[in-house]
Amino acid sequence: MNHLNEEQATQTLMDLLAVPGLSGRERQVADLIIRRLIEAGCKPDWIMEDDAHTRIPGDFEMGNLIVKLPGTVDGPRLMFAGHMDTVPLVRGVEPVRKGNRIVPKGPTALGADNRTACGVLLTLVETLLRENLPHPPLTLLFTVGEEIGLWGAKEMNPADLGHPAMGFNIDSGDPEEVVIGAIGAHRWDVEIRGAAAHAGVHPERGVSAILIAAKAINRFSEQGYFGLIEKDGRKSTSNVGVIQGGEATNQVTDRLHIRGESRSHDPEFLKEITAAIENAFLEAAASVASTDGRTGKITFNRQEDYHAFKISEDEPVVARTRAAQEALGITCRPHVTNGGLDANFFNVKGVPTVTLGAGQHNPHTPEEYADVDEYLTCCRLALRIVADSAQ
Numbered sequence: 001m002n003h004l005n006e007e008q009a010t011q012t013l014m015d016l017l018a019v020p021g022l023s024g025r026e027r028q029v030a031d032l033i034i035r036r037l038i039e040a041g042c043k044p045d046w047i048m049e050d051d052a053h054t055r056i057p058g059d060f061e062m063g064n065l066i067v068k069l070p071g072t073v074d075g076p077r078l079m080f081a082g083h084m085d086t087v088p089l090v091r092g093v094e095p096v097r098k099g100n101r102i103v104p105k106g107p108t109a110l111g112a113d114n115r116t117a118c119g120v121l122l123t124l125v126e127t128l129l130r131e132n133l134p135h136p137p138l139t140l141l142f143t144v145g146e147e148i149g150l151w152g153a154k155e156m157n158p159a160d161l162g163h164p165a166m167g168f169n170i171d172s173g174d175p176e177e178v179v180i181g182a183i184g185a186h187r188w189d190v191e192i193r194g195a196a197a198h199a200g201v202h203p204e205r206g207v208s209a210i211l212i213a214a215k216a217i218n219r220f221s222e223q224g225y226f227g228l229i230e231k232d233g234r235k236s237t238s239n240v241g242v243i244q245g246g247e248a249t250n251q252v253t254d255r256l257h258i259r260g261e262s263r264s265h266d267p268e269f270l271k272e273i274t275a276a277i278e279n280a281f282l283e284a285a286a287s288v289a290s291t292d293g294r295t296g297k298i299t300f301n302r303q304e305d306y307h308a309f310k311i312s313e314d315e316p317v318v319a320r321t322r323a324a325q326e327a328l329g330i331t332c333r334p335h336v337t338n339g340g341l342d343a344n345f346f347n348v349k350g351v352p353t354v355t356l357g358a359g360q361h362n363p364h365t366p367e368e369y370a371d372v373d374e375y376l377t378c379c380r381l382a383l384r385i386v387a388d389s390a391q
């Protein structure tokens, strides 16, 4: 049973990699996907776009792209999902083939995260329709804004999906690995307000927001809450990702805005980490004073970014994945990830969803590449899952 046209599947991936589509700017890649779906034989009324973008902050061109194929056989509906957007480092990419890999020609990332998923989903539909293969009802979900906070998945309305019984999200590398759980995360931001003063004439009359930031970050780092966090056998991470502020070297900086995140599998530990970070900023603000007794002030906001989840290995979605992997001669390796995935929200919204790998490696770096063999394996895996569900 090999219906996969490998050359075409690989060309599809090359085509998808060549199209720009940063978060919020997914229109062009969506248009390519829609055109190819129609050419493959999808009816226009199987294809819809939701209104998620009206609820996403910022300027988004479109919502999620959802395709619902009627089944040729009865059976529970299956969902396949992947995000369309890529990170800013992908801007200007020129994908080139190098042996078994596709790599970026210049100093950009590649966007294999997550165009490999778009390629698998397109190839799945093109193959099913071209070869007239039996299949249960299928939903394809192409999400927007994954890279800046899982926005499309978060704002997706599950009623638009046609009630899939289970989901297969594609957003990883190794096709043997099956993500059955993920970490929860806080995204936090802090506004530090000090007091401005002339830095050459009367610096003592100012309260430096930058000094407060430095002391705070140093404090929670010394307490073990920065970067890789390991306490009493519990592992987590935190990061300070963005610092914005300051206008001139001769002015005591009175305002600074900092954004960061904390992640953990353990909701209590997650709270503890973010609280330690907030406390460090509070203490640092109180400890920096001007000669007239003014101290710094902070406003700390935290947002629950995504929820931790764990699917039992007995669930049908894991069993089907395992059976398809074994049929292809590959091992099933269930795994819990430290990253946030669209699947966090699919699971929270009632669609038990695993995440599979389609050959993306070193995402978000100039060393990113797509492993073509792994990508093709994931194409076969998707076809096999559908075939097993059509019996």
Ligand SMILES: [Zn+2]
Residues within 6 Å of the ligand: 083, 113, 114, 146, 171
């Ligand atoms: Zn991704």
